[in-house]
Amino acid sequence: MSAPAPSPTGLRVLVVDDDALHRALMLALLRQLGVARPLAAGDGAAGLAVLADSPEAPDLVIVDLKMPDMDGMAFLRRAGAQGAYRFVLSSAFDGGVLACAMQGARAHGLDVAGVLPKPVEPARLASLLAAATRATPPPAAAPAGARWSRATLARALGAGQFEPYFQPQCALSGGACRQVEILARWRHPRLGVIGPEHFIDLMEEEGLLDGLTEHVLGKALAWCARWDGAGIALRLSLNVSPRSMQRHDFADRLLALARTYGIAAQRITLELTETALPEHAADLLDSVVRLRMHGVELAIDDFGIGYSSLQRIAALPVTEIKIDRSFVSAAGASDKGLLILCSITELASSLGLRVVAEGIETEADADLVRALGCTIGQGYHLAHPMAGPALAPWYRQRAGLRGAPGLGVK
Template identity: 45%
Template sequence: MRVSSRVWHRAPGAVPHVGPRRRGTVWLMVAAALMVPAGSAAAITRLQQSAARQAEVRVSLAELEIAAWRQNSLRSRAMLAKGMPAALARSRDEVDRAVDAIGADFERRDPGERHTRAVQDAFRAYDTAVDREFDLLTAGDLLAAERVAEYQADPTFRALLTTLDAASGHYARLERQSSGQARIGTVLILSLAACIITALVGQAHRIRGRALRRATHQATHDALTGLPNRVWLQDGLAAASGDATGAALVLIDLDRFKEVNDTLGHQYGDQLLIEVARRMRDTLRDGETVVRLGGDEFAVLLPGVTCADDVAAVATRLHEALREPFELGGLSLSVTGSIGAALYPQHGTTPDQLLQRADIAMYTAKARRTGYTIFDHSQDSTDPRRLTLAGDLRRGIDQGQLLLYYQPKVDARTGAVLGAEALVRWRHPEYGLIPPDDFIPLAEHTGLIGPLTRFVLAEALRQARAWRDAGHELGVAVNVSAHGLLDLALPVEIAALLEHCGVPARLLTVEITETAIMTDPERALRVVRELHTLGVRLSIDDFGTGYSSLAYLKNLPVQELKIDRSFVSGMTTSDRDAVIVRSTVDLGHNLGLRVVAEGVEDDATWRQLDAAGCDALQGYHISRPVAADEFGTWLAGWDRTAAAGPVTAA
């Protein structure tokens, strides 16, 4: 574990270099200084040195803030990666070394001063929390890392930014005060040689002004690309937030940029970043500013933009700009980007809020492979109740708080029960019965989706065995998320569960979505084929609502299509929905697949589906999802109803 209280040492190159052309001016100033009383000249020199020192301290503060934002960006990447792979560990070492150097230089400039100590204390508190978070991620304890991020790293980061802002304002005031006193003293003391001294002082101010402008530019611009940096963006966001016309913030993170660095080296990576920056800058219009936040992260500030459609248009332009390959050193490189956006004041009223929520939207776009997403409050996982649920979920799995409900599937023509879909619920000791939409996203975010999927599979297969022992040859269907579909160990685990429960593979149906397939088609196809080899049935769930997977459907060894409820529920009142349903049934049959319709809410829908040739039905008109002990009772009652005559799903 790293020691957070760093031993800061001086970074070289903090004082601007004085070139040969200015040496003559410097010697003239020395000669002029000899003309006045030594004590007065010394006082003026001290004031000028003090002003220069305050300016240098402000530059160090800006550099320290940039380092803090780099650490914060690294935290986001590590949390997204759910650990600390080698590349992130190397980045962490680089950031730590930069922090050491910048911190030592800052401490040297004004040791012991109150604001210096406050900045040091704030940074060490943040650094300690970050080290703790990184250590937990390295150890694979994602849940504990999230708690440290929420309750320690995030609050100390915000406190650090506030402290840096206060210190910068303090040193700016001191600089103005020292500069003013130096100017007044110079005029009074050198009044006997006003013409000469005025010229010399003017030249000195111009030299110092140019040095300060260079230092300010360096502090607010990225050295590699020349773009404004995160410090500039903070000021720009503050100005935009005060504009009554509103503003938008767009964050862009390059996808698979790490592969360029790892495969071709940092020289190619740096050149690619320069070209990406140039292309985005050329794409934007007047008033739109692109910023490099660090690494492969960029931002675009859009003052006066308040409409989501206008932001989407900018995102489209940026995607188009990145679409064309980049020619570097004889190589043609293609990159894409994940884009997230937030609007002022709808999604935040402060710079920190806009940055945080645009960042959440960007990582949502990256996780869902949608390319672009605008912030929605449902994406925010900082709600205290959601955090509590995330902490309780692991215990809920281990302590048997999760249970399965079963919704039957019946034959559309005869009404015979074919099986049931297993749907997980969580009986929380404090919050009661929690639906899956409230905790499955948390499971995916915290890395618990694997244990949750294994629990559902094991319970569903045990229930299928119990039905079989009772004389009911019923299949059971289990939904598998995109994360599960990309898990190469899933077929092996399912094979072991089938053998342990003594259930034939044909009685298990794994339901997957089009979106899950398109997340990584090659990897998904490998897992699907291995499941097919086991004899497990495969079903495309919610067909028609995700990405177009027709190109992959012909190559997937699936046996079933499920028509999404959004089409089924409207087919009796909408001719378009009815056409979609009939076309999907025909498509499935032409491919040799069974077709299941979910969301059957009334007898009229049932009869239309039967007339269209649909094979199986599922929905509230047949039965709501029921607990395992209630399913047997429902099954006995349904058998009596079905045996009495023509099916009229009562």
């Protein structure tokens, strides 16, 4: 169960649609749902002008795909070049077109909250507004074109500037939180909190990723021990590089780190991204076997976006799959996407695997994957990533909202 949705009264919403009647209906519906002063533009060029002239960026931009002169896809690319906006795609085209448009926009690095088929369903729009209301500012971006030097990254690592954030994974029925994913953040002394997309790949190139993984996992285990002391027992999940797992001492070092903080190995899940897995890696398989013998669990992250998903499940002692957010979004936009997601959940269930659906950003997303038999979700609708000190208060508040103070407690 999610927390009560905050009011969308303060949201700034822009509707870009060439159909005057539909535009008027959308504005009326937005006002009815609590958006005090929605904005409107009759075509792509007018929409870009509104974005350029607005003193404050809209929280949500609802874009019709089919418009004359500048269609919705062209508008998205140009608006994305102007600034960082959160989009909703709307169209009377079939769900497959909407799902493809959303995937294409995200491939361009745009933030797409979801799709809104025409005729618009008020409940679906309300769900998207609620998700936008809950949204928090993303981690700070590095300066355009910045490429940190190895020396800078090494100094930051040595100074302890990298830290774990935690994103809860919650039961879709009841809301219980049993596991959190560890996400690396760089608390830069000048730029603030920087997201991993600005440093992870570079640290791997420079040979610093193993040190970062060990440092962040150590801090996360320390937090886990502290939560244990407060009666909050949580599992930890961490995405690791296959290259790191190919080190002959990887298993020994991870198990030693867990022992240092008194955390049982059985409470750790390692996530391997499917597309990053090498075809043949004897050392990686050695690490996997040794860790599984000690109870460490193994998940395939972004399941389904590679080309050999079933082969991976057959070759590795996997205990969990994480369904990529693109499948969740596509299932809400088209019958074809729904059938694919249904097939994935049925396969996992038949194999006895735990399933975590990523990208749960609206109540509609949660309802859909729950109906398909997926029991665990992760995404902004359920909880944002948070620093260690924020997790225990969030946890207790959530337990109170559910009326179950024993939620996840030993």
